[in-house]
Amino acid sequence: MQNILVIGAHYDDAELGAGGSMAKWIKEGKNVYKLTLTDNVTNFEKKGIKVQAESSIKESSKACEVLGVSEVIIIDLVECTNLIFNKKQMQQIESFIIDYKIDTIVIHYTSDIQQDHIHAATISYVAGRYCDNILMYQSNKYILPEAFYPRYFVDVTKTIELKKEALACYGEGHNRYNSLFDMTIAQNRVEGYKVNMNEKESYAESFMIMKMVERS
Numbered sequence: 702m703q704n705i706l707v708i709g710a711h712y713d714d715a716e717l718g719a720g721g722s723m724a725k726w727i728k729e730g731k732n733v734y735k736l737t738l739t740d741n742v743t744n745f746e747k748k749g750i751k752v753q754a755e756s757s758i759k760e761s762s763k764a765c766e767v768l769g770v771s772e773v774i775i776i777d778l779v780e781c782t783n784l785i786f787n788k789k790q791m792q793q794i795e796s797f798i799i800d801y802k803i804d805t806i807v808i809h810y811t812s813d814i815q816q817d818h819i820h821a822a823t824i825s826y827v828a829g830r831y832c833d834n835i836l837m838y839q840s841n842k843y844i845l846p847e848a849f850y851p852r853y854f855v856d857v858t859k860t861i862e863l864k865k866e867a868l869a870c871y872g873e874g875h876n877r878y879n880s881l882f883d884m885t886i887a888q889n890r891v892e893g894y895k896v897n898m899n900e901k902e903s904y905a906e907s908f909m910i911m912k913m914v915e916r917s
Contacts (some may be wrong), residue, residue: 702731702804702805702834703728703731703732703804703805704732704734704748704802704803704805705723705726705732705733705734705803705804705805705806705807706723706732706733706734706773706794706801706805706807707719707723707733707734707736707770707807708734708736708737708738708740708806708807708808708809708820708821708825709735709736709737709809709840709845710737710739710756710766710784710792710817710820710821711737711741711757711781711840712741712758712871713757713760713761713763713764713865713868713871713875714737714809714818714821714840715735715807715840716768716864716867716871717840717841717881717882717885718799718809718838718839718840719807720764720864720867721855721889721904721906721909722741722767722781722807722855722860722906723768723769723770723857724768724769724770724857724863724864724867725856725857725859725860726767727768727769727770728769728859728860732771733768733770733771733820734770734771734772734773734797734801734803735761735771735772736763736772736773736775736776736794736797737761738778738779738784738790738817738821738824739755739778739779739780739781739782739783739784739821740779740780740781740857741781742754742755742757742780742781743758746896749887752872752874753874757871757875757877760870760871760872760875761870763853764867764870764871765847766862767863767866767867768864768867773797775793775794775797776790776793777789777790777793781817782817784815784816784820784821784824785820786823786824786827786870787824789899791824791828792828794824794828794829795827795828798828798829798831798832803829804833804834805832805833805836806823806825806826806828806832806834806835806836807836807837807838807908808822808825808826808829808835808836808837808838809822809837809838809840810822810837810838810839810845810849810855810909810910811826811837811841811883812845812846812849813822813845814843814844814845814846815843818840819898822837826911828866831890832852832912833874833912833916834912834913835910835911835912836853836908836909836910836913837910837911838906838908841877841881842884842885842888843863844864848904849909850909851892851908851909852894852909852910853907853909853910853913854895854905854906854907854908855905855907855908856888856893856896856897856903856904856905856908857893857904857906858893858902858903858904858905861886861889861904864886865882867885867910868885868886886904889904889906890903890904890907892904892905892906892907893905895904900909
């Protein structure tokens, strides 16, 4: 894992699912890129959720700066909640993967429940089908039709503060009910305990493996 592309349907998905890992990989000297597939515009009046494209773009840029990640802007963005598998986006990602010798992609869980997440996962793994490593994350903690059952963990104890700082770059519309970010960090704390099994405070991010290749 040297050249890593983290793909999200919405601007905060990558940070929610893999923010600490991205910061850790950067500190290890790896090349890490972030790519978003939709414009993130949300107007869910009954739930009081409103997100604008312009603010999301600025917030994402700040979050990437905090983590040290390079944000990739090569995609023709699709309207939020209307993402479906499309050849154009797939080939744009595929071209980037080839040009930048991406060996690892980190994508949404294929059995997510949110429609953009599901289609983002499909677009991503088709585009990255020749990559050595494909890891899947869960950004929002929905109850899913097929359980998210991770077996690959990244200890992010030393970068969890960067993840918190990156998430704090996003406005209230991203932080669902003013609790999503805190609950995500709390989940990372639980996963840290699972990984380290000690009394010290530790954090981890978890991934399911779709594919992992060790080369000679």
